[in-house]
Amino acid sequence: MSESLKVSIDGMTCGHCVASVTEEISSIEGVEKVDVNLNAGGISTATITSSKPIDETAVGEAVAEAGYTLVSNNG
Amino acid sequence: MSESLKVSIDGMTCGHCVASVTEEISSIEGVEKVDVNLNAGGISTATITSSKPIDETAVGEAVAEAGYTLVSNNG
Secondary structure, three states, X not given: OOEEEEEEEEOOOOHHHHHHHHHHHHOOOOEEEEEEEOOOOOEEEEEEEEOXXXXXXXXXXXXXXXXXEEEEOOO | OOEEEEEEEEXXXXXXXXXXXXXXXXXXXXXXXXXXXXXXXXXXXXXXXXXXXXXXXXXXHHHHHHOOEEEEOOO
């Protein structure tokens, strides 16, 4: 059983940014997969698949740790 | 005694790009310093200081290795 959450992220511009965000979010406990859809110069999205309920606060912290801003979550 | 060369690079968008280019160019023999001036969405520049004559072909290869395109050299 897995959950998924799609979040919007501002400030990502290139593949390195994608790698940073993917790495940080992947380090959250339970996260199995992170699919980032890069929109350079706009709002990118990350779809997170997890084996346990996803802590959105942890996702926000991971995105900030990578140097970007979470724009909104699935609410 | 040192030489310096300023080159123009296209395709760089963020600090990760700067780090990649700096790392690749720094690996060229003799290179002492690399100063990158990022112009996201435009043409960035890298000023290379070296203890020996700078091989511009090697610079082009280093930039390509980092994933970017050398636009012009000092010619």
